[in-house]
Amino acid sequence: MPDPAGPADPTVTADATTDAPAVEVAREEAERHLRALVGREEAVLRDDQWVAIEALVAHRRRALVVQRTGWGKSAVYFVATLLLRARGAGPTVIVSPLLALMRNQIAAAERAGIRAVTINSTNLEQWEQAHAAIAGGQVDVLLVSPERLNNPGFRDEVLPRLAATCGLLVVDEAHCISDWGHDFRPDYRRIATLLDELPTGIPVLATTATANARVTADVAEQLGHEALVLRGSLDRESLRLGVVRLSTAQQRLAWLADHLTEQPGSGIVYCLTVAATQEVADYLRSRGLDVAAYSGQTEQTERLRLEEDLAAGRVKALVATSALGMGFDAALGFVVNLGAPSSPVAYYQQVGRAGRGLPPGQSATVVLLPATEDRDIWAYFASVGFPREELVRQTLEALESSGRVMSTAALETHVELNRTRLETMLKVLDVDGAVRRVRGGWEATGQPWVYDAERYARLREAREREQSAMLEYLSTDRCRMLFLREQLDDPEAQPCGRCDSCGGLELPGEVSAESVEAAEQRLSRPGVPVEPRRQWPTALGELGVSLKGKIRTPAQEGRVVARLTDLGYGTALRDLFREDGEGTPLTPDATVPVGLVRAVVEVLQEWQPRVSAIVHVESVRRPTLVADLAAGLSRYLQVPVAGRFAVVDPGVAPGRGATNSPQRIAAVRRRHALQLDEPLPEGASVLLVDDLVASGWTLTLAAHDLTEAGADQVLPLALATRA
Template identity: 80%
Template structure:
């Protein structure tokens, strides 16, 4: 019997499974989809599929799962970072009779029953979030069993494996170990829509020798791309207010920061639009409801950060980016949320980018969160080696100057590199040698800088925009689309109404952000000789700031004020007016003022305190003074315990504090611990209440 005779019945079975999966009798597999399925279910190979969003990658691994299960193979394990995608995939799988379950951070209560079902052979597909791979119990008890028994491993969003990718995730590095542990002959499928040639090569190498790479056209025929250049934040908001209703169907307005999602959503609601804010800080139940409302068209748009990732069942009519992502690859992924499921150019989706000058400041902030300097990594390894027992991340914070997120990320990388190991109770040293790959980290940073410049070039180009994005992804079939604003297929007005601009101006010129007080002392301070723990019973009350540095309104003026190199001086007149407006809305009752001394901006803080003293007609009675200048400004700011310790050494309260409410004045809040320790000292000295007033919050 020829190979064709053997494979024809398999393709017929695959076609039948596809029809059950999509619920239609008039569909069939494309040749490229069959090539991938054949590699997995017939040849038991490893494959990397780089195909555009909407190509049907999920159909490939579900159909392959059904074929492999019919052959007696174990369950398919899918690693995916998109919880929304997981929910949609489970619903699709059930249509084809696939028994699918998921293990992620939102369903802790289901884990035990899920593990029991896997052991009983009652599960066809297990969807796992990447952070599970680094959980000690899952890694040591569940993962080896899955590696030994699974019939197919699927790595979704596979560009996350590569630190060259735009969205590298340390949890994904554990997949390398999982690949090595798979028995011979277990097929592996890695899928992504956003991998350039370098990322494709890197992921392919990690999959091993003989991997089949299927790379297709990354054109999105349903998308019409355009850029609208407007000078001010007020005009960009006004454009949204005037033109959002013109966009087809429902969609997403992407913002670069969490603060912006709230600000923009509030403004658009005031202009009569049915929108809601969505970010990584949105509570899980609300997230699910908002995603369902968007898919059902019950809201015009979600105003979201990149935390919003939709599954393949979402058909959205538009994506608008208020601010540019830091790379064309990341932008291509976000615009790919639109246009899924649209049949033709007649049902096209609109994609609009509204860039801003401040985008680059936000890119720079996120770039500052890269892999830490070698001395910080070495310090972490030394602490774990000297301790000789597991240490929690919170305990490590007291001895390593990194915030918890960066410390956790670094430890995950060290775990995969074999230098540390995550165990119950925290992290422990393995004693294995470890080399700091400075050259690679430098080259990754340089690649990020090139991506940022490419994004700027995208904004300025007069060439086809879809061609530009596809070219950045090294798509060999890239060609002019005929649909974007530069190709003449999309006309975008930059007109904004005076009423919308005035309303946006009113919104953005309204200063005042709540400064939330710290509620708990960080753990582990006792090991640093500091007798502070538990709830902060004598601290600050809720305070006020003019704005966040990331805000659309006063954020720009504050970023300029606090930008390195800006000379010290009195509070600029526009910000004086903003402070007075904040006071007018807030109306704090205080009997005295205390000021946090500044080494970098002494004139600014003194001028602010003196002006408030004259306006409120209360005296400046105390200073949280610098007594140890050897403790540098901002020292320890990377984590709470280190910062509390540094602030305690650097400052001391000086002056006579009355038994009444005190206004505590500072320029910029970064971690909040300087205000917290100053307020604690004021309360200890007799103040009945402490109300902070600052110019800016860092975020």
């Protein structure tokens, strides 16, 4: 829970007057609710907490509160809820972006006697009961995810009733509203429409801990109604920040193994990719540390269990992606970042998980272990931003020309975007009014739409500036907390006296030879399983491909040496497969490097596949590499190269449809055909060889054709996978 005590000197940027009738509110009454909420008899409201509560309850204003993590923003809206409900107002509606945040908020609300329910994608079976409780006046707080705001049934049937009857609307993590924010979410843009439709006199509170001046101004403008802005100091007095620069992945893993137990209490080790969380957690467990991997791919009940274990101190650390971020509330003693986030603001958000609720006098340690590959990962995530104008136009044209509702799966066959990017783009177009989400999919509205190229260019430039600032943070000799606060435009920023630059923290830079050797052994162990595709995408018929439903004869589980994002062989593989922005290889085509030859042999020795023939996927970009790999495997396994999945239409570009499953299948079907030098022997077990697995559909179609040609089983093998 937040620490509500202590003085504050907020920056108030709007007048607190209004034409709405004033309601007498006693600070003593508010503080009684606060004490019930936090369970401390000595608790009192900060002055700016009271300013916000009085604005909401007495004057029915709209307010934006930008205050550091742990300051007590949730206390503001829970106390305001109790005061408003006592005066006959309807329930509070809180738009909250993360399930972890919802769980913590419900638990906090119950301590103060607040009846709270949630509606989100994981509790469908409880929706009807929740709606009935709301209608019966038995709910004080309803928490909804932003995705619900764009669900047709919720948007058209439930939301209007809530907007008309709610007593307070709360937008938590409000920086997500702004596309200038570090964690912009298209679904949050629907809130602007909700705000416009609210009846007069319903107060609105937006809160965030991570908004610079530009984001603050943008959110305040979207709130409208001359919103009150309360902005306080963003110093985190319980945090001691430091950076340890080590040259190799092995040394960084060894640092964790050697020094994690020295960090106070339990905490989080943040990684930039899902693959890294698994790899790092596996290594640390092998060194005797009680850790677990956590990401957006972790099953929901397992995520809840891991969060509870971390909060209770039953594990030393969770090795996590940013999926364990906003809203996770526990008294953590440290945060370590293995790899730097691309923005100081995003970094401030992550380190804010530490130091909350610690006893007076205790502090949390925050360590950043940057890596040379960080910028490659930043570049990848930057490449999946808002699509180019021609792709947006293709989407709108497909919807308009069809004259019908189209599912996302059907739209995939018209636009070369993967499902996630297509959904994100459609949500933006929905808020812009060009399309509308309805039951069964999407429809065009016929309204004109303008591609704001200038704005998107400014956003790209802003992201590039953020990356440059993050690199500056790594090398600065100035106070690190001062640096982060300046990035957030904190007017009160000053040296903290606690970080490694200020002399308040000394971090060891040495690692033991034993831990480095163990890390080397772990990272040099090649071999990552590749799961086969088992279901054809829907709507392939619209592209003239007669494949649908379950794949009757899928490939077997395959192997690659490593993922491109892996810490060990990933470095060598990224160098081998490096491309420019147009997909042209930057490394000359050549035979397989000796180090990777040894890795392939080690994979085969561990895997031990039963093979009677080899077929390779023909490549235009790297013909020598793939042919050499197949020939070498033929010599090593003493089985023949029986043919190739040959390029028969070089007019289809190699990467055509790579980000979109239906279009990728259609492109591969036109581009490739199976060519065998002789019929496969009866019961053949074929090793299907490729260089790089991207979508997996090339191997899937080759395996399909090999099975049709008589193969009993198909075993894919490649050097790397992008996944």
